[in-house]
Amino acid sequence: MKHLDEYRDAETARRLAASIHREADTDRRYRLMEFCGGHTHAIFRYGIEDLLPANIEMVHGPGCPVCVLPTGRLDMAIRLAKRDGVILASYGDMLRVPGSKGQSLMKAKADGADIRMVYSTLDALKLAEANPDREVIFFAIGFETTTPPTALAIEAAAKAKLGNFSVFCNHVLTPSAIAAILEAPAVRDLGAVEIDGFLGPAHVSVVIGSQPYEFFAEEYRKPVAISGFEPIDILQSILMLVRQLNEGRAEVENQYIRAVTRDGNLRAKQAVSRIFELRRDFEWRGLGHIPYSALRLKDAYAAFDAERRFDEPYIASEGNKACACPAILRGAKKPTDCRLFGSVCTPETPLGSCMVSSEGACAAYYSYGRMRERTQ
């Protein structure tokens, strides 16, 4: 398959790894955060860490949309789903995320709530068209990649006067989370981690472009390499970061230039700005409250905003206290540092969000990495 096989080639990987080994300075450490959960998954799936010298450490970031949604927002989705006449349409990976008091969408479904798994916002629209006597609520989550599809669905619903469709909006912003990791006092109090450089997300950057990262490179002197999702992409990006750090540069480099431009996808950005505006405050699991870090529907589209339409309040909830997800999401702890990991918390019976999504660090460790430390 073109544009895929080339970036999974073993011989190319060996050459890149050789360059990384030769150029990495043994007198220093390289702590590189891959922001995006898609990268976390790929790093474990392809055993990237085993190709790196010991002084290059990959720190797993908070870019897993399922993982960063706080328990209180999931509880809201469960309450919405349990209302009479409601069909809640959700991306599949939200269904097993634990809410408060052992609840989850899966359990609510078993108890009789009408919860449907959808692949795309188009499926949610079709559900609303097919069920005119029901209220269809789309549980919208995710970073800048899933936001434009939600925006287009709302526009389509408005155009078709689809009065029984609404969106429970939980869309969040990548640059806000990176800024929070770099500077927010709340995160400092919670215990942060020193990071030397960032592997920039792939699909998020396709939408927002490389420009938003320039601020982090300039202001915080942290190099960024925007990386594709394949193993060769990741190795090449790591090499770019090693070179920048060796040369004392802090720039935004674009490894995924076959899909990412400086300005990103204008059509997608315009769709988002027509429908959404910034929320003054949003709570993130692991990062706490971050101002202007999430989106809500503009007043003109209030009729499609499930929070306003059903007057559903947000009630903060702590989740399982023994779960180390919050620290893992900041890169301050590894999954294996959590005493629940792999014993009572597994992908089959997750106690924390990081074990649910395949993009979560705990799920990636469990699926591909949990035997790794034993063999070393």
Added chain:
Amino acid sequence: MKIVALTGPETAKVSLGGIVKEISIALIDDPKPGDYVVLHVGYALAKIDEAEAERTLALLAAEGSDALAEFSAAGEATEAPP
């Protein structure tokens, strides 16, 4: 993901190694059969830029042969990578 056919003003069929799926092309400019796209939750987010892909592959082709040869010559090939 390769576009194999346009099926409507904002929809297309794409193929990934033989698996065919209908997706939205509402977010990209000027989609055509034969274009490769980045797909996310049922929406094409971008077209792959063929010229940039070739440049990336050219960079990759030139990377690390000498470093790999050095490591092999030093007898380190049997150790942890490379």
